[in-house]
Structures are given as structure tokens and as C-alpha cells.
Amino acid sequence: MSDLTVSRKGFLALGSAIGGVLASTGAFGASRASARPARKAAGAGTGGPLLDGSRFPIGVFWPPPPLESTVERYQQMVDAGFTYMHTGNYGWADVQIATHQLRTAQQVGLQVLVDDPDIRWLTRSVSISDDGGDFTITRREAEAKLREIIARYQPVRWWRVEDGRLLISGGTGNGSIGYSTEGEDWTDYTLSFSTSPRPTGAGGYAQSGWAFRVQDEGNAYVWLLNNQSGPGNLTKAVFVNGAPRVSVVPLGFDVVAGTTYRVETRLEGDTITTSVNGKVVDTTTDATFASGPVGFRQAGNESAYYDDVRVVDASGRELLSEDFSGGLDQWRTPGGGGFESFAGIHLYDEPTVPKLADLGALAEIIRSIDPDVLPYINHFPGFDYEAAMEQTTPELLSFDRYPILSSGEDVGYFANWAAVREAALPTDTPTWAFIQSVGYANHAVPTKADLYWQTNISLAYGCKGIQYFTYWTPDPARGEGFHDGIVLVDGTLTPLYDATREVNTEWLAPVGLQLLPLRSEAVQAANLADVPAGLDTFEADDEIASVSGDAVVLGRFTGPDEHRYVLLANYSRHEAATVELRWGSAVQRVASFNPGNESYRNRGRGRFVVELGAGEAHLVRVDPR
Structure with a gap:
């Protein structure tokens, strides 16, 4: 798709005419108050509903096309455990399509990150500077345009x-x-x-x-x-x-x-x-x-x-x-118009490093307008994530890397995750990742075990949000040979739909909610002869005295209270694993998390054996002495 081309003068002259008309298309009438977080001081973003901690964010990239953007189709996404979606791709960054998607999403409880045509103009056609120059607009001009954009979608709340x-x-x-x-x-x-x-x-x-x-x-x-x-x-x-x-x-x-x-x-x-x-x-x-x-x-x-x-x-x-x-x-x-489903702006997907300064300026302006509007940016695999943190000060750090290859898995996945974690951890910035849910050039169609594996390796690194690429299979005319996603081009649900629903609703949503408030302390590999870059080799300590059995990745966390946590993730996406842990002198007792009833079962501190299916994981809470 080619980007919308508008001159600087013409773009800025569009004014509130578009926004004013569209602002009136939202839902009116009384609605139950939303559970949005308390606002922070101006200039500091809250992340809005996607980061309020009420549920683990599970996102859709490449949602149903406009003619399939029905309540029934959106309910299918909700039934599969998704909590939000990006409007781009089949949405063509079109305002009318986006408002239809927002209205439909609102009816089923989905949150939405909007890919807006004027945002594309701001991020692709001009720079933001008060120093002047060709193809440059001032911060004041950028702010005026961003206010118009946000007003198209933002819910009007008279009560607070x-x-x-x-x-x-x-x-x-x-x-x-x-x-x-x-x-x-x-x-x-x-x-x-x-x-x-x-x-x-x-x-x-x-x-x-x-x-x-x-x-x-x-x-x-x-x-x-x-x-x-x-x-x-x-x-x-x-x-x-x-x-x-x-x-x-x-x-x-x-x-x-x-x-x-x-x-x-x-x-x-x-x-x-x-x-x-x-x-x-x-x-x-x-x-x-x-x-x-x-x-x-x-x-x-x-x-x-x-x-x-x-x-x-x-x-x-x-x-x-x-x-x-x-x-x-x-x-x-x-209700005063706009959409409760509006969660933020899809600011940019996969920028280059020189683009970061402008994106940081735009994100800062968005936060000053409304700290509950998330300025979302996603990054390339192998990117300079520290530069992204420094120049955009994001509410979350998101990246994509698709490791399910036709020839095996991409072992660079671990090093990529380690780099993301290292960049975000000093400021406790949440990290999000895309997982692969479609086949395309040199990439295999993932199995259910592959979905579990990508999800659990990500969780072990402290991931706070999972996004699926893609939900609807991209049309072949787009290129890259996309095939057999969660939903086919003609709307047929594939076996991946049921697999996704299981992973999301029976595992990721409940376990992810447990992990949201935790802080990543270490990511280690045990029982593995050749440890890939990005994983530390497990060494015994006063919490875990030994790990024996099959290869496993240990994500180790501290909680907001005295508890500590360990996520045991199967290193293999093909074979089941049996792992035995012996607890160290600092442990009083441990408990296993049951995602079915969202509770912990006390298991004392004796022999601890876990059976993991291919790609699966097990969450343990550790009570210290």
C-alpha cells in the first residue's frame, strides 16, 4: 500500500473539519464507568487501558478486513482470548474504516490501537523541529494536528x-x-x-x-x-x-x-x-x-x-x-461521543534509528494531550533497543521476531529477547513481543506447541504483552507467500484458531496476569549442553539447589511482596520434558499455579517434579524462609 500524500499546507488546513464530523459518530448514552487508571501528571503517559494491569494484553495484528469487521467476527477474536487489536493493514489507515472498527470493537469489549492516515503523514513525510527547514513542521503545528487526530476517536468523559x-x-x-x-x-x-x-x-x-x-x-x-x-x-x-x-x-x-x-x-x-x-x-x-x-x-x-x-x-x-x-x-x-474502545495511536511499525527523534517528539506531545492515549511503536528484530528507550521514553518496548522457520527455529530469538530485556529492565518498562501465527517466506506454519513455546519463552524473559502476527491471513497479492494463518483469506477458521484459543484462554491470560506485577531477575538454561547466546547457564544458589532432567528455561522473578517466582519453560517445541528441582536452604515452601482455577497449590519443599508438554511451562511461587 502507498502512503497518503498530502502537502504540508493542505494537511494542516484540514483542521477540525474532519475531526469534528467524525467525533460525532461514536456511541452516546449512559455507560458503566471504565476502569481506566488514574491519570499521571501531564507529560507522563499511563499507557491507558492496555497497561492498567486488569488483564494481560493479548493483541491481534492484521484483523478482519472491513467487510468482515462485524460483531460476530470481532466476538470470535474475543472468544479466542484477544484483548485488543491494531487497525492497520486491511484497515488501510482510513478514518472511516477505523471508526467502524472502533465502534464494532466497543460492542464486544476489544481495545483498539488506531493506524491513522494523518499519523502516517506526520511520521513519514515531515520532521518535527522549531528550527525550520524543508519538510519540517513546528511542535506547535504537530500538537494542533495531533489534537485533531485524537479528538476523532477519544471518548469524551464529563465525569471524573x-x-x-x-x-x-x-x-x-x-x-x-x-x-x-x-x-x-x-x-x-x-x-x-x-x-x-x-x-x-x-x-x-x-x-x-x-x-x-x-x-x-x-x-x-x-x-x-x-x-x-x-x-x-x-x-x-x-x-x-x-x-x-x-x-x-x-x-x-x-x-x-x-x-x-x-x-x-x-x-x-x-x-x-x-x-x-x-x-x-x-x-x-x-x-x-x-x-x-x-x-x-x-x-x-x-x-x-x-x-x-x-x-x-x-x-x-x-x-x-x-x-x-x-x-x-x-x-x-x-457518554459524550468517541469510543471507549480507543486505547491509543499506532504511531509507527519498525522505524529506523534516525526516525526515533521525531517519534519521541510526537509521543511526548501525545502524552501531554492525554496521558491515557498510548503512543505505540514496534521495533525491528535486532534493533538498537537502547536508542529506542533513550529517544522515545516509551510506555512499553515492543519488538517482532518470528522464529518458526521452515528449516527449524531461529536460535537468535534468545539473544534478541535478551537485548530487549536489557534495554527495558533499568526503567522497569514493560516489554511486548509479536509471536508468529502464520506461514510465509521461509517460515513454517506454527503448531499449537509452537504457539506455547513462543509465548512461554517470551514470558520467561519478563514479557508483559503478547501480539499475534497475523490473525487474518494476508491476501496473496501482498507478496511474501503468506498462508494458513488463524483465519484464511476467505474467512475460514483454521486449526490454529482453536490452538490460539486454548493457549490464550487456558494459559496465557491467567498466567500472564500473575506475571504482570513481577520483575524479571534472571533468565537461565539448565540441562543444555550448548546454551545459545541470550541465556545464562543455570548455577545452583540458595533458592534452587539443582535442576535435573530435560532442557528447560528458567525465568526467575521477584514479586511486589516477599514471594519469588520461577517459570519453568520447556526448551523444546517438539518434545515433552521432565524436570526435577531441589530447593535450596532459603526456601520454606513452594506452590504450583493452576491456571484452571487461578490458584496456587502448596507443594511443600520436598521432591519437585514437573512434566511439561512440548513448548509448555509451569509457574512456581517460592516462599522464602
Whole structure:
């Protein structure tokens, strides 16, 4: 495929016209709050949902083509254990295709790294510098364009927790209601909370809105504490099918931006009584809605803080208590466009060293715009990974090397992994790897054992994310003789699909989650006469006194607590292995991890024998004395 060619002037002139149109194509309406990590300071990337630690990242490269990008096809990826995908290749770095892929992925819970046409222009056609020069744009120009790109896909979140309080920073022009996940059957109850309305702008009014007996965003009671059209008002709106019936009650005191008010609304049958700071300010009789949950509402650029929310029923029994110390899991937050499936930007695949400086500048700008947007870069095999770390300061270090050759395996795989590990370990940067799941020029079609072997050797080196190359088989017209991937060109699932599903769901997802918080300490080979470069020869220590039997790779880890861990990976992808370990004087007991029930079984500290199928591995937790 040829890259999109646009002049510098034409590219920068595209402006927000494209982004504005596409931003409105995302999903709207209330959705359960996402479990994204707390944001770091500006300029420091969090890695977003792919690095939040909630699940082990398992990715798809070369997903279904556009006409096969259906909910059913995407559900097949999820069923096979994949957690995210790259949109490139068959997606042609096309905005409309990418938004369709994001929308479809959102329906099945996949995260997406977007290959965007304007990103390709930024990374392939210009340099980033304030010093001027041919084919150069300034950092400010790059930032403006990156903001447009991110706005095409980024989910709009009006609700967030800030300093232990809920901050609502806006809504749609018609108003947006977020409401509690519980409460559909609540009838008579008292809602109380603290709120601090914020000004809408220079000289603008301040307003805090709350909702009760909510049916949905278009049907609810909505009361507003504000100083719009008067120094202090309670504005009451009864929304039916989105149309409000409004009345205004002067409060007799000023509503001041930045001041905290304690509000209480009590529902008794058709009677609604509202108090502010302990004083009754209004009693209303209305029978439009008889039951429903509670929530909060803002519109446009209205903004307010909320805290210490409590709901009790008529008998005083607590129905809801919220201090926002645990996030937003008790709320259906209003959607404002964009895509919750958007995880980041596929910035570049396999750059050269001279390209790193520009990529580092772009990644830094992306983080400053939104630290939850991952600027993803993947690197060549045998690359200068230390240069990549120094010049791009990545959230993760990713590389590809495909070791399943027609003539055997590529023993340089170990040295490549060692170089990646060595570059990333000093800063505890997560490492990701692509594994081979397709046949092509001089590379054999992997077996299930080959998938296990690539995965487990990678895990032994401390890998924190596995990506499959490829999922859908590339069309023969692309060249390189691709054949027999997980899914054929015509959409037929191959035996590799079932193999992939087993590896991912029965092994990689549960074991990977155990390994995510661990730190790699050593990667060793035992019972191997000729140890390849990239592996250290095992030497006895006070933790492991001996390793006997067949050849095995030992990935050794420390945990966030006092435990230590050992991943025993079969060195062979062809033959089963039997390995016996004797534990050293520093070990009190060990436990084997069972991925089936995600638990550890105590095995004492006596004779320890492990049977490993071809390419398979076993995770051991070590309790020190």
C-alpha cells in the first residue's frame, strides 16, 4: 500500500473539519464507568487501558478486513482470548474504516490501537523541529494536528474523580445525566450530597444539577441549584421524553461559585421536599415518576463538584453511600461521543534509528494531550533497543521476531529477547513481543506447541504483552507467500484458531496476569549442553539447589511482596520434558499455579517434579524462609 500524500499546507488546513464530523459518530448514552487508571501528571503517559494491569494484553495484528469487521467476527477474536487489536493493514489507515472498527470493537469489549492516515503523514513525510527547514513542521503545528487526530476517536468523559470528589465538567447541549447502577425499584427515599457549583466562564453563572427517580437520560426529575437569571434559584425540570416542564423557585440567598452546599431531596409518594444547608427551600407535588435511581446532571460547559452522596429509604436503611474514593463503579456515566474502545495511536511499525527523534517528539506531545492515549511503536528484530528507550521514553518496548522457520527455529530469538530485556529492565518498562501465527517466506506454519513455546519463552524473559502476527491471513497479492494463518483469506477458521484459543484462554491470560506485577531477575538454561547466546547457564544458589532432567528455561522473578517466582519453560517445541528441582536452604515452601482455577497449590519443599508438554511451562511461587 502507498502512503497518503498530502502537502504540508493542505494537511494542516484540514483542521477540525474532519475531526469534528467524525467525533460525532461514536456511541452516546449512559455507560458503566471504565476502569481506566488514574491519570499521571501531564507529560507522563499511563499507557491507558492496555497497561492498567486488569488483564494481560493479548493483541491481534492484521484483523478482519472491513467487510468482515462485524460483531460476530470481532466476538470470535474475543472468544479466542484477544484483548485488543491494531487497525492497520486491511484497515488501510482510513478514518472511516477505523471508526467502524472502533465502534464494532466497543460492542464486544476489544481495545483498539488506531493506524491513522494523518499519523502516517506526520511520521513519514515531515520532521518535527522549531528550527525550520524543508519538510519540517513546528511542535506547535504537530500538537494542533495531533489534537485533531485524537479528538476523532477519544471518548469524551464529563465525569471524573478529582481530589476525592466527583467533578462533572460538562454535558451535551440538552444536558447529560449520569445515574446510579442500582435503584430501579427505589420509590420513597432521601438523597443527600455536598456540591460546589463552578462558574461556566468569565462572568458566567454557576450551577449544580441532580436527578432522581431517573428512568433514562430523557425521563427524570432534574433539580438545579444556580445563580442564572437571579442571585440564587432552585430550577425544577420534569423531563418527559427529553422535553422539560420547568419552574423556578427563588431561594432568598445567593448561590456563590466555589461555595459548598449540603443538599437533600426527600421523596414521599408524590411529595418532593428539598433542603439546602438544613433549610427547606421547596416542597413540590408531582406524580410523573414513582421510582428510579439517583444521579447528577450538567449541560454544555456547566461544571460542579459532588461528594458525600447518601441515599436512605423511608425506614432509614442505607441504599447507597459514595465518597468517590473507589472510582465510579456505582454509576452509569453519560457518554459524550468517541469510543471507549480507543486505547491509543499506532504511531509507527519498525522505524529506523534516525526516525526515533521525531517519534519521541510526537509521543511526548501525545502524552501531554492525554496521558491515557498510548503512543505505540514496534521495533525491528535486532534493533538498537537502547536508542529506542533513550529517544522515545516509551510506555512499553515492543519488538517482532518470528522464529518458526521452515528449516527449524531461529536460535537468535534468545539473544534478541535478551537485548530487549536489557534495554527495558533499568526503567522497569514493560516489554511486548509479536509471536508468529502464520506461514510465509521461509517460515513454517506454527503448531499449537509452537504457539506455547513462543509465548512461554517470551514470558520467561519478563514479557508483559503478547501480539499475534497475523490473525487474518494476508491476501496473496501482498507478496511474501503468506498462508494458513488463524483465519484464511476467505474467512475460514483454521486449526490454529482453536490452538490460539486454548493457549490464550487456558494459559496465557491467567498466567500472564500473575506475571504482570513481577520483575524479571534472571533468565537461565539448565540441562543444555550448548546454551545459545541470550541465556545464562543455570548455577545452583540458595533458592534452587539443582535442576535435573530435560532442557528447560528458567525465568526467575521477584514479586511486589516477599514471594519469588520461577517459570519453568520447556526448551523444546517438539518434545515433552521432565524436570526435577531441589530447593535450596532459603526456601520454606513452594506452590504450583493452576491456571484452571487461578490458584496456587502448596507443594511443600520436598521432591519437585514437573512434566511439561512440548513448548509448555509451569509457574512456581517460592516462599522464602
